Amino acid sequence: MSDSTILVGAVAYDPKAVTIWEGIREHYSDQGVAMDFVLFSNYERQVESLLQGHIDVAWNTPLAHARVRRRTQNQSVSLGMRDSDRDFRAKIVVRRAAGIKSIQDLAGRTLAVGSRDSTQARILPLQFLRKAGIDLGKLKLLAFDTDVGKHGDTGTSELEVLKALHDGRADAGAVGDLIWVLEQAAGRVDAAKVEVLWTTPPFDHCMFDAAPGAPKEKLERFQKGLFSMKWENPKHRRVLELEGLKMWMAPREEGYASLHEALDLEEKK
């Protein structure tokens, strides 16, 4: 891209994406930095656009990030992530009445899972159960493939999982810990009916990605603007709250190892 404007891609998983990115653009503009955004309807199209050089930066889910890494032989540039993207975990939650006391008891039971492209509600909880020695072939999966292409961003499939647990369609379910904690804090989980059984090891979530060879100066301007957003600043806070973070953090790759393992396994099939 020859223009000095930093062009950022994001997926419009919710109408609030417009509010968020208008707010971020205004923040960059306040800093004297030209930044604009392009909204995509799905992560697959966004990743293609990044790799073809149509956009400078893509705000990617872990799955989209892992795909960018694999497609570029790890030559892509990771720019930053939310504090809330680090050490994400998934939960296996159970219906109390189902009498499940350990993950070994899941055999033969119905496990509700989220969309097939949701890292936190499907790909990684299943990967971690597998690594813990659970034979996934013995589980009855009740899958909620909602909003495919949005990689679980909308959270709808996780809410479906919780609903299935509450009304008895599933014995257990996989959800990200963010939704699990927020739904509990909001009083929307009936603690008498549903409780947590197991917590997965940690993994990392979204990442800002740039293609290999992207202009370094542009990426530095992008990072400088990003890291200058502060929770204490009311203008920033509105955007940060909407985007679900309290501060932007430096990138790190080790949190995606488990996801790469799951994708390796998928590719071998």
Added chain:
Amino acid sequence: MSVVAVDGGDLPLGGGLLALLRPSLSLLRPGGQLALISSAPSVAQDLPAWCRVEHHEYLGADPLPDGRASHRIVRGSLGVARAPLDGGLSLPERADPATGFAPRGAAVEPGGPVYPFTLVERDHVVPPEVGALYEQAVSSQWVAARDIPWGTVKPLPVALEQALSQTMTFLAENELSALYVPSNFLPKIHPAYAEVAMFLATQLNDESRHIEVFLRRARAGGGGLGISSVTTSQSLLSLLELRDFTEAAFLLSVLGEGTFLDLLKFVERFAPDEATLLLTQKARADESRHVHFGLAHVRHALRRDASLYGRLEAAVRRRAATMASAAGVPAPVSDALTILAAGGSDPRGVRKGHEAYRELLETMHENRMKRLEHAGFSPEQAKTLSDLHTPNFM
């Protein structure tokens, strides 16, 4: 480091535990430690995730001999709100527009929106007397329908009735401006100084009641209302257009309502019936409180900001310039006051009425100068400013 212990019983995180945990954490300073004793096994899995989302640090759990666990949490530093220790008794020198409508003394979570309050400096907004004046205002409220003996209004000779109706029309028109002008400033006063807004609310209520009684008296004679003159209209617009709270307090309350005290006393003195006497008397008591507040406001502000003398004088001069085309007191008003003082249209009485009216103008000027000197102006300044005051009285 402060340590607080909370007994969470067997409550799960989503089953009420947070209602115990969150208030206890808010008692701690960032870095302070809390121990949560719990017998619910799910807490070990849910608490770390909740701490992560809320930016507290989860240190881990220690088993207790009775089988329960003690979870250790370090309070994070985000979203920390601390209440002032005096419960908000003292007024901040400068109020923060980001505290919005939070009552003074509340612990305000940081990061809230900035409110458009512009009157945020204590010494420009809050005279020390405001508390006492508010109490006085609240205990002196009266009711037009109940407290005025309307039955004492009897038919008057036509000329006197017309004069009274004209006087009441003029009073009501000016009181309407006194209702609107302070309303401009009320939403600009920072709620940390709510006492001032609350006093102004009593003032607005007073003005409403005055408008009600003046119009009721004007209509009671059956002849309808009098004339609204251009001089009055110009004068009141120049008040409505004021954008500075202290300038408005000075022009409206000290000079305008101050001059009105003498006018009301004059009407009282020549009141043709008990109802008119009482309603002007009661209105004057209220107005004198408004003048007192205006004086206190201006005196307090002048004491802290010497440049204010020049600004107030300039405001009076600007207003006088917009009123330059006005020849003097609006004719319908001076005529009405003369006839009122004369008690009718008999020429011998009118001579006396005219004398009384001329004395009124002199009294208004003298008392204005006294009030100006009381506010802190020199005798020379006071004379200049009083001379420049609007011929409309208000």
